[in-house]
Amino acid sequence: MSVNYGSKRTVVGAHYGIRDWLAQRVTATLMALFTLVLLVQVLFTSGPIGYDRWAGIFAAQWMKVLTFAVIVALAWHVWVGARDIWMDYIKPVGLRLALQVFTIVWLVGCAGWGFQVLWRL
Amino acid sequence: MTELAKKRPEFRNINAFKDLTTYRLPVAGWVSILHRASGVIMFLLLPFVLWMFDTSVSSEISFGRFKAAFNAGLGFVPGWFVKLVALALIWAYLHHLIAGLRHLWMDLSHDAVNKQFGKTSAIFTLVVSIGLTLILGAKLFGLY
Numbered sequence: 001m002s003v004n005y006g007s008k009r010t011v012v013g014a015h016y017g018i019r020d021w022l023a024q025r026v027t028a029t030l031m032a033l034f035t036l037v038l039l040v041q042v043l044f045t046s047g048p049i050g051y052d053r054w055a056g057i058f059a060a061q062w063m064k065v066l067t068f069a070v071i072v073a074l075a076w077h078v079w080v081g082a083r084d085i086w087m088d089y090i091k092p093v094g095l096r097l098a099l100q101v102f103t104i105v106w107l108v109g110c111a112g113w114g115f116q117v118l119w120r121l
Numbered sequence: 122m123t124e125l126a127k128k129r130p131e132f133r134n135i136n137a138f139k140d141l142t143t144y145r146l147p148v149a150g151w152v153s154i155l156h157r158a159s160g161v162i163m164f165l166l167l168p169f170v171l172w173m174f175d176t177s178v179s180s181e182i183s184f185g186r187f188k189a190a191f192n193a194g195l196g197f198v199p200g201w202f203v204k205l206v207a208l209a210l211i212w213a214y215l216h217h218l219i220a221g222l223r224h225l226w227m228d229l230s231h232d233a234v235n236k237q238f239g240k241t242s243a244i245f246t247l248v249v250s251i252g253l254t255l256i257l258g259a260k261l262f263g264l265y
Contacts, residue, residue, distance in 0.1 A: 003232075026227065028221050035218065051184035058178050078167075081160050110167045117175045 012096045014087060024080045027073035034070045037063075059121055071114040076080040082107075148243040156220040159213035166210055173207075191261075201262075208258045216250040 004010050014020065041057050042049065057063060082103045090096040148153070165172070176187040191207070194200040215239065223242050229235045233242070257264055 008218065017265075025225060028225065030220060032222065051181050054184070055178045070124075078164055080193070082164060085157065087160070106164075106167070110171055113171045114174065117171070121178060 010093075012087075012093055012100060014083070020080045026076055030073045031070055031077065034066060039068065055121065058118070064118055064121065067118055068115065071111050071118075075111045078107055079103060118119040129246045143265045144250075147240070150246065152216075152220050152223070152243040153248050154260065155216055159217040159220075162209060162213040163217065166213075166219050169206060170210065184195065207263055208254070211257050213263075215253050216246070219250050249254040 002008075009056065037055070045053050045057075047053075058067060083100060086096050086099045086103070090099060173187060174191075176183040178184075190203050192200045195203050209260070224247055226242070227238075232238075
């Protein structure tokens with residue numbers, strides 16, 4: 001393989017370290033725990049779940065804090081994963097940069113929508 | 122020329138339609154590529170997930186719209202199609218979650234990194250994710 005470090009680093013490449021790898025696993029663990037927490041609350045709700053009960057789950061302050069953290073974790077996790085895919089299949093640097101920018105805009109926009117929903121709950 | 126130094130065939134410019142279809146993946150390979158595919162599905166469907174979150178928690182009226190989307194449909198999209206998209210999300214989430222936990226397990230335990238565990242855990246992943254998808258799908262489409 002040709003030299004791709006030092007001054008030859010690929011601008012749209014990985015960050016040559018363990019940070020993203022670890023971030024993907026830490027954020028994954030947080031989301032898995034969130035799934036469990038949400039599932040437990042849904043399963044332990046007595047009676048049919050209508051609007052009040054469902055919205056009530058997310059209305060608790062601790063749940064809002066957790067959901068906020070999970071949205072951040074999700075965006076971060078997807079960024080690492082999506083960039084892996086672009087790095088595997090998209091070789092032209094310009095196109096890869098464009099797709100990475102699209103990914104960031106898409107994820108930041110979606111996270112913003114999530115915060116907006118939480119904010120008015 | 123020794124056996125090792127012999128030139129091995131090189132494959133370049135793989136054609137996605139002609140060559141990829143001839144590949145025979147082991148189970149772990151299927152779990153791996155489906156992990157990626159399910160991630161892409163959820164990435165693209167993020168706005169739909171957020172729409173469901175938004176309408177289901179914002180107000181009583183929006184909750185009604187959320188429920189109606191699955192029965193009466195959403196705009197020009199019929200209800201059964203909304204359910205089908207939701208089912209795709211359910212499968213993608215289950216597969217991604219279980220395959221992800223399998224990954225974490227392999228990261229943490231060196232005993233789990235061998236051919237046999239790779240195969241059995243891959244079969245487990247496929248059976249549980251597809252099984253749960255079928256059960257939840259039947260519920261979603263009102264079969265029970």
